[in-house]
Amino acid sequence: MTKTTKIEIILNYHAGNGHAKNACKKVTNFLDQISLDYEIHLTKKDGDGVRIAKELANQQTPNVKIVVIGGDGTLNQCVNGVKESNYPDTPLGYIPGGSGNDFSRGIKLKIKNPVTLMQSILSLEQPRKIDIGKATGPTFSHYFINNIGIGFDASTVYYTNHSARKEFLNKLRLGTLSYLTNLLKAVKRQPAFVLDVDYGQKQKHFGSAYIVVATNHPYFGGGFAIDPTANPFNHHLNLVIVKKITGMTFVKLLSKLLTDGSHLQDKNVWHIERNDFTLRNTPKQFGQMDGEELDKHEFNLHFQVDHHLFWLPIKKEA
Numbered sequence: 001m002t003k004t005t006k007i008e009i010i011l012n013y014h015a016g017n018g019h020a021k022n023a024c025k026k027v028t029n030f031l032d033q034i035s036l037d038y039e040i041h042l043t044k045k046d047g048d049g050v051r052i053a054k055e056l057a058n059q060q061t062p063n064v065k066i067v068v069i070g071g072d073g074t075l076n077q078c079v080n081g082v083k084e085s086n087y088p089d090t091p092l093g094y095i096p097g098g099s100g101n102d103f104s105r106g107i108k109l110k111i112k113n114p115v116t117l118m119q120s121i122l123s124l125e126q127p128r129k130i131d132i133g134k135a136t137g138p139t140f141s142h143y144f145i146n147n148i149g150i151g152f153d154a155s156t157v158y159y160t161n162h163s164a165r166k167e168f169l170n171k172l173r174l175g176t177l178s179y180l181t182n183l184l185k186a187v188k189r190q191p192a193f194v195l196d197v198d199y200g201q202k203q204k205h206f207g208s209a210y211i212v213v214a215t216n217h218p219y220f221g222g223g224f225a226i227d228p229t230a231n232p233f234n235h236h237l238n239l240v241i242v243k244k245i246t247g248m249t250f251v252k253l254l255s256k257l258l259t260d261g262s263h264l265q266d267k268n269v270w271h272i273e274r275n276d277f278t279l280r281n282t283p284k285q286f287g288q289m290d291g292e293e294l295d296k297h298e299f300n301l302h303f304q305v306d307h308h309l310f311w312l313p314i315k316k317e318a
């Protein structure tokens, strides 16, 4: 059995309004107790996760585990950093500390206590392979751990990030409520748009697309199951498209989504599960990737399933 001699911690102390910082404090107290060497690498601004993870992966120091403490956005950046490095298969440990934490929910990570999770990460001999997605376009190439959305959910992310109440609600651990109130704002402002999908030898045209989500596992927005059938271990991505609907039809669909997931059977919803597909929208729409804003674009993206190795205590088929 090889013994871990050092933990390189990538910390976004800002994530989850202090949640990540608290988790890191507990973890480092534990590492001090067991006299295990560690170093904290703080992300100070957007993009630092990519840079730090790339640098650490390039070092390839034996018996060192890299552990990310932050939210989905931080983990997204660290995965992209490792993939950009000379050692793109370098495993990452992860201790969730965000406000939404959709990735840990999606992979059914059972351990919530950061110290217990750190103990499990230390005891793992082999990393686990988990699906991630890759989206590539003329000026865009990124891996994602949760989903990429175009239109409605991306507008919701935009309004949530720009809302004065977000920090306040996050402090009260009500990040999901913040998302929900901004979702109502997006209902008023998000227009229908044109979307074309290529999958296999087939094409599908939508004259009035409204919600478009390419997803690796069921959740977005801090626990909303946009596609309850998505599975981050089946080597497929799922695509959910909801046509523009208004009034009670929308409310009914939303209540199905929030309760039993029967929205997938609704006639206004189209859904596929595949290892690749292409999406093109017009005119420009908001995009979101793992809860982070993408500017408004006429996206032209090819999606394909990929995988990454994680130091995480989950069964092979969760």
Ligand SMILES: Nc1ncnc2c1ncn2[C@@H]1O[C@H](COP(=O)(O)OP(=O)(O)OP(=O)(O)O)[C@@H](O)[C@H]1O
Residues within 6 Å of the ligand: 012, 013, 014, 015, 016, 017, 043, 044, 045, 046, 047, 048, 070, 071, 072, 073, 074, 075, 097, 098, 099, 100, 101, 102, 290, 291, 292
């Ligand atoms: N020191 C920092 N100060 C401000 N923002 C930071 C800092 N470090 C990283 N960031 C940015 O914080 C953003 C949010 O991070 P992250 O997604 O991890 O947390 P979260 O939004 O609380 O969690 P979740 O996505 O799970 O809801 C990311 O865009 C990241 O680039």
